[in-house]
Amino acid sequence: MRYIFLIGSLLAIVVPSLASAHSLPAARTGGAIQATPSTSTFVEETAHIKPSDSPFTFVPLSDFKNFGVSTSYRVEGVFPSDSVMYQLKYCESRIYDAYRVFPAAHRSELKRLMFLWTANTQRGLGGDGAIHLKCNDISDEELTSVFVHEMGHIVDTGVLGGHSAAGMSAYVDPRSSVFKDDPSIDFYSVSWRSAKAVHKGSTANDFVTIYGMSNPFEDFAETYNFYLLHGSQFKFMASSNKRLGAKYDYMKRRIFDGKEFANNDFKLNSKRRNYDSTLLPFSLANFVKSV
Ligand SMILES: [Zn+2]
Numbered sequence: 001m002r003y004i005f006l007i008g009s010l011l012a013i014v015v016p017s018l019a020s021a022h023s024l025p026a027a028r029t030g031g032a033i034q035a036t037p038s039t040s041t042f043v044e045e046t047a048h049i050k051p052s053d054s055p056f057t058f059v060p061l062s063d064f065k066n067f068g069v070s071t072s073y074r075v076e077g078v079f080p081s082d083s084v085m086y087q088l089k090y091c092e093s094r095i096y097d098a099y100r101v102f103p104a105a106h107r108s109e110l111k112r113l114m115f116l117w118t119a120n121t122q123r124g125l126g127g128d129g130a131i132h133l134k135c136n137d138i139s140d141e142e143l144t145s146v147f148v149h150e151m152g153h154i155v156d157t158g159v160l161g162g163h164s165a166a167g168m169s170a171y172v173d174p175r176s177s178v179f180k181d182d183p184s185i186d187f188y189s190v191s192w193r194s195a196k197a198v199h200k201g202s203t204a205n206d207f208v209t210i211y212g213m214s215n216p217f218e219d220f221a222e223t224y225n226f227y228l229l230h231g232s233q234f235k236f237m238a239s240s241n242k243r244l245g246a247k248y249d250y251m252k253r254r255i256f257d258g259k260e261f262a263n264n265d266f267k268l269n270s271k272r273r274n275y276d277s278t279l280l281p282f283s284l285a286n287f288v289k290s291v
Pocket of ligand 1: 217
């Protein structure tokens with residue numbers, strides 16, 4: 001069983017207090033676990049999410065349960081007013097729109113979804129079949145992109161798995177086991193010798209983002225995000241970099257069964273690497289239509 005994973009802001013140092021039945025351990029890049037949520041710095045904000053801001057219809061009850069995904073809401077630090085609950089449901093509806101785009105094999109690994117209203121800066125957690133998403137103070141595009149990144153971890157840890165009989169690999173996670181026959185290793189090994197060391201001669205251009213350089217697991221999730229949300233750009237970047245080419249090819253052949261996603265309207269500077277995929281512009285309307 002493999003756990004982990006946050007996609008936090010640069011300042012994220014705590015992990016939200018999560019319901020015990022669904023709790024995930026702190027991510028390796030995080031600091032101390034905060035046992036109880038802080039309420040002192042949180043100011044309720046209700047104005048930034050309105051149905052009229054979105055091209056989508058508000059759907060109060062999603063069909064997640066029809067796909068075997070259990071959902072829950074968690075409100076930290078504020079009274080769960082009608083407005084707060086409405087926005088959590090709105091958040092769920094946006095994620096449902098995105099969820100339908102993923103291949104069935106990826107969707108089936110997701111078992112639990114929690115939608116949070118929290119003062120915590122951490123925007124998402126994913127692993128072991130569960131994803132937690134922060135729903136307040138976030139645009140529809142960023143929320144969707146965080147979800148895509150976390151789905152990358154779900155696929156990495158759930159769809160792809162090895163067997164203990166093969167023995168431990170060099171890609172060691174302190175909380176889990178990556179066995180030598182784990183198909184993810186064909187991806188990890190493009191840039192990484194181990195969980196901590198890249199190959200000699202590696203450069204930032206071998207990665208889709210700076211955050212992807214954190215470790216092989218973030219590399220996987222960031223690359224997965226780029227493949228789905230910035231497909232055209234990724235393909236272009238991959239055409240002039242051997243390691244990126246191998247990563248694109250891995251996603252195409254091994255993860256998406258040959259399907260490509262050329263749905264990005266926005267040109268990124270391909271010579272520069274952004275810190276984090278989830279803050280980059282993409283067309284949400286095109287993405288949710290790419291089913
Ligand atoms: Zn991550």
